[in-house]
Amino acid sequence: MLEIKNLHASVDGKEILRGIDLRIGDGEMHALMGPNGSGKSTLSAVLTGNPMYEVTEGSITFNGKDLLSMKPEDRAHEGLFLSFQYPVEIPGVSMTNFMRAALNGKRRYHGEKDLTAAEFIRLMKEKRTLLQLDNKLANRSVNEGFSGGEKKRNEIFQMAMLEPKLSILDETDSGLDVDAMKIVADGVNSLKRADTSCIIITHYQRLLEYLQPEIVHILYKGRIVCTGGMELSRRIEAEGFDWVRNAD
Amino acid sequence: MQIEIRKNDHKIIVDDFSASEMRMCLEEGATVDFYNIIDSDNMNTAPRSLSVVQHKQSTFRFHSVNIKGGSSSLSLSIRHEGDGAACVLNGCVVAGERDRVEHNIHIDHQAQYCSSSVLYKYVLSDEAVGVFSGRVLVRKGAQHTISDETNNNLCTSRACRMFTKPELEIYADDVKCSHGSTVGWLNEQALFYMQQRGIPLADAKRMLQRAFISEVLNRIPDKSRYAHLLSEPV
Structure with missing residues (x-):
């Protein structure tokens, strides 16, 4: 699915990622943990092609294609999805128009016809129910006036609509109460298939207990310093990151 | 051209762009909706004026839509002589190439309990030039005036230019007035968010521009007057 080799990236001339190597296979769920400022969000920004970040070295291959040479929208069309840590409010653009433009953008890229209005509405309704979002959502502007929990549920709703191959959940659990976290986790679990993969960026054990990732990585100062199973995340929950810092 | 609107009449006037100088008088209780909708058939780049x-x-409501490109220049002067007069001015401009679109507004509040509300938005691209100058004068006797004036502008290229000057001059001591203007770029975070969802950059820009001007378009009562100018349905 994804292969990252010796990835270096910087923002405003400051190097944040300092040689990341990561391989994610089909159907795998990986957790990415690490103290604040270790480069977790930078990695998701670089993967999705955020123009603020500059890749200075290394390569990323996504299903055999060179990801770094693609425009952000084409990366999305190829099946890459990011659940934003801070979903952006877009006043004046309704969720319906936004979602329809996104879906049809992907369909056109793959040489498919646009969805009819009826097909689109049916799909919206089906996926909305999954995330327990009410039907007023369709007419509201994207994320405008949404509560923190609604914004995060709306991210997973969009993930359900777009059916990506690789989803990155960037601190999707932050700001969620326990009930909302359960809804989000159930949503993510229900979208899991043998050919879809997921990267979960989080600080907390709770979401990982719901999602049960097979592999846990610890990112520190722009490098993956440790890889293991859920025992790693449990150790972080119990002891914090000091042992990672001390080992460095 | 001189137009008189009789007492308590409601008139809808659609600008045919033939006159370069127009004068209008609204008698007591009269209401006017004035549509100044520029399309390729009535393009008139010569400076025009409306008093x-x-x-x-x-009540005087003015709706100006110039979103298909083309230069225009209009000076609009409004004088509130009677108590309780109200005016609402809506302006929406999308200009590109080497268009120059100019709106000069002058509102003279002379009586009590009057109100004015001005909202103009410009979206500029290429080498377009936008000019907005809006002077609201509240005279000494014009107590209890309520006035707001807003001009928001979006520049989408390095070469376009926006000149904006909202002015407020108040000589009465019991009024509620505000004025302001902004000039900015498209929200880059929003653009990236849309691209990440698979919306091509050009479409994302178009959607954000449309969202930006929709606040003005939504204030215009008869959407059929401008709907044909939009690339997507209202």
């Missing part, structure tokens, strides 16, 4: 005198309890 409006409003008597007691009259």
Whole structure:
């Protein structure tokens, strides 16, 4: 699915990622943990092609294609999805128009016809129910006036609509109460298939207990310093990151 | 051209762009919706002017839409002579290439309990030039005036230019007035968010521009006057 080799990236001339190597296979769920400022969000920004970040070295291959040479929208069309840590409010653009433009953008890229209005509405309704979002959502502007929990549920709703191959959940659990976290986790679990993969960026054990990732990585100062199973995340929950810092 | 609107009449006037100088007088209780909708058939780049005198309890609403490109220049002068007069001015401009679109507004509040509300938005690209100058004068006797004036502008290229000057001059001591303007770029975070969802950059820009001007378009009562100018349905 994804292969990252010796990835270096910087923002405003400051190097944040300092040689990341990561391989994610089909159907795998990986957790990415690490103290604040270790480069977790930078990695998701670089993967999705955020123009603020500059890749200075290394390569990323996504299903055999060179990801770094693609425009952000084409990366999305190829099946890459990011659940934003801070979903952006877009006043004046309704969720319906936004979602329809996104879906049809992907369909056109793959040489498919646009969805009819009826097909689109049916799909919206089906996926909305999954995330327990009410039907007023369709007419509201994207994320405008949404509560923190609604914004995060709306991210997973969009993930359900777009059916990506690789989803990155960037601190999707932050700001969620326990009930909302359960809804989000159930949503993510229900979208899991043998050919879809997921990267979960989080600080907390709770979401990982719901999602049960097979592999846990610890990112520190722009490098993956440790890889293991859920025992790693449990150790972080119990002891914090000091042992990672001390080992460095 | 001189137009008189009789007492308590409601008139809808659609600008045919033939006159370079228009004068209008609204008698007591009269209401006017004036549509200044520019399309390729009525393009008139020569400077034009419209002067409006409003008597007691009259309402003047002005709707200017210039979103298909083309230069224009209009000076709009409104004088509130009677108590309780109100005016609402809506302006929406999308200009590109080497267009120059200019709106000069002058509102003279002379009587009590009057109101004015101005909202103009420009979206500029290429080498377009936008000019907005809006002077609201509240005279000594014009107590209890309520006035707001907003001009928001979006520049989408390095070469376009926006000149904006909202002005407020107040000589009465019991009024509620505000004025302001902004000039900015498209929200880059929003653009990236849309691209990440698979919306091509050009479409994302178009959607954000449309969202930006929709606040003005939504204030215009008869959407059929401008709907044909939009690339997507209202």
